[in-house]
Each structure stands twice: as C-alpha cells, then as structure tokens.
Amino acid sequence: MNNELIVFLHNDVDAAFCQLNFEFVAPTVRKKYFYTNYGNMKEKVSEIENYIAVHRNDKILIMDVSFSNNKDQLDKLYNMFNTITLIDHHLYPEEFFNSYSDKMKVHYDKSKCAALLTNEYFKNTGKNKDLDTLTKITDVYDLWQVENPLFDVSQNLNNFFWELGMDKFCSEIIRFNYTLPNYYPEVVKKINDKISEGIQKLEQKKLIHRFGKVTVVFTDEFFNDVLIREMKNGQDIVINAMAYGIIKVRISQYAPFSAEKKIELSRALSGVETTGHLNAFTYKMSIQTSFENIMNEIQRVIKETYRICYDKW
DSSP states (O other): OBOOEEEEEESSHHHHHHHHHHHHHOTTSOEEEEEEOSTTHHHHHHHHHHHHHHHOBOEEEEESOOOTTOHHHHHHHHHHOSEEEEEEOSOOOTTTTTTSOTTEEEEEOTTSOHHHHHHHHTTOTTTOHHHHHHHHHHHHHHTTOTTSTTHHHHHHHHHHHHHHOHHHHHHHHHHTTSSOOTTHHHHHHHHHHHHHHHHHHHHHTTOEEEETTEEEEEOSSSHHHHHHHHHHTTOSEEEEEOTTSEEEEEEOTTSSOOHHHHHHHHHHHHSOSOSSBTTEEEEEOSSOOOHHHHHHHHHHHHHHHHHHHSSOO
16 A cells, blocks of 8 residues: 555644644645545545545545535545544534544544644644644634734634645744744735725725625635625624625624524525534535626525514514
8 A cells, every 4th residue: 555645634824824734744645635625525525535546545634625515425435545634623413433443543623723733632732832832822712802912913824824725824834933924014014005905996896795683795805804894893704705696604603593593594595504614604506607697695584684683584
C-alpha cells in the first residue's frame, strides 16, 4: 500500500488552520490534499476514489468537512480506506457516527472550530505560540464570537485568507514560521478600504433592503462586512442572495428565537435541519437561476422567516 496520506478539507480559513496545524506536527509526512466547497462534494469524493485507484492510498484524514447532509459520501470514503480519522465540529443528528467501526476515529466537539480541535488532537498547544494564537483567532471567527475582543481581528484574518487563497496563505504562514507575513498590515488596510467603498456602492445601488428586523443583501462580495454592521445595528437575520442561486441565512446570537425555530427555518428553506451551524446555513436554489427566480425565492425566504420566527405574515 502507498504510505501517502489523503487529506480531505473544507476550503475556508478554519480548514486552512487545520492544514497548518497538521503540517506543523507532520511536516515530512507525504500528503495529497483535496478540498470541498460542499457544492462539489460528490465530485471531490469521486476524485479521491480515482486517485487512490491509481496510487493505492489506504489512510485518510478528514478535517472540517460536514457530512450531516452527505452521509452517503462519508460511507463511500469509509469503504475506500482502511484507516479514517475525522476531526469536525459541525452539527450532526444524534448517533450519526454510531454505525461506523473502530477503523474510523472521530474527534468531535461542536463548541470549538475544527482548527482548534486539530491543534488539540495533535498536541500542538504550547509548541508554537504564534500558531496557537492564530488558531484561537480562527475559533473566534468561525464560531462568530461577536463579543470577543479579537472579533474584528478575526475578520481581518479571514479577509486576508481569501485575498491570498488556500495554497499561498498556507505556504506563507509556514514560510514565516507559523505567523503572519510581514506584509499582512498593508494588505489588510487595502482590503478594508475596498470593503468600505464596496458597501457604500451597495447602498447607492439599493442592493441592501431591510424588512423590519430582517436584512436582505444582493451581492457576491462584502457580505460578511454588511452582516457585521447590520447585526451591530440590531438586525435579527441577514440574508444573502448570490448570483448563482446561493442563499445564505445568518441569525444573530441575540435574536429572540429558540433552537427549535432555527431548525424549523433551516428545514423550511433548505430542506434539511442540520446543515452548517445553528445560526448559519447556506443552500442552493433547486430551480434554474434567473433574476425572476431569485426574487421569487427571496420573497419565499422572507415570508417563511416571518411565519416561523415571528409568528406572523
């Protein structure tokens, strides 16, 4: 068998620090990385299957990938490998992992981001203070800890990640001994200037609409930054309608909704209950993407939100 390790990750900043924590502890281990944005989950699992058919890999490490709505893909991976390690923090139905044997080790805790779980799992804590700090900042971002004094710092880190992209971001962090590159402040300033200008243009073009305590944003850019501002101003829910039919729903931690209502809203809009996190879920429209269909979907989203969360419409 090939001793090269397959590593399967999400494609966000949390996943990046999973990768960095693993690289820190195992820099000489041969690895082949695969990343999913969830929309391409089946394709990526098939890519892994095709790769190991040639290279005969028998071990996989999975970090920050949610299978709660893709159990068939986890089953497929489970049957491909002799050893599976899964580190994750997303929501799952109860007893989700009970059907798997001991060949799959699961390190799961929904109270921490996957990067922090990875840091702890591989006993990295205390070995590199900069890596520990960046991992904790990632936890602040990924769990959306708005009251944490590092919240704004975490936004900058996330924006910097997307500016560089996964490969360059990870390679630069490693090159600077698991800390931020010396050009980080300059890049972040340029990003924040661009964000301020971008939000102003969204307002001018009337692409931000408020319906009571619900805000709808029509944009493929700057959504997180609009989201933060809207929730600081007291909005309960911020919804993002993207050009390709992707709908993001984000709920303020201060919104007066029970967990049951949040789950019901997720089920009514996306068709599933446990996607993403309790206060955040994303789905793709099941019908063809067009201006008319997106507008009709947003009308449905607003109607269902008020019916379920506010008991009126």
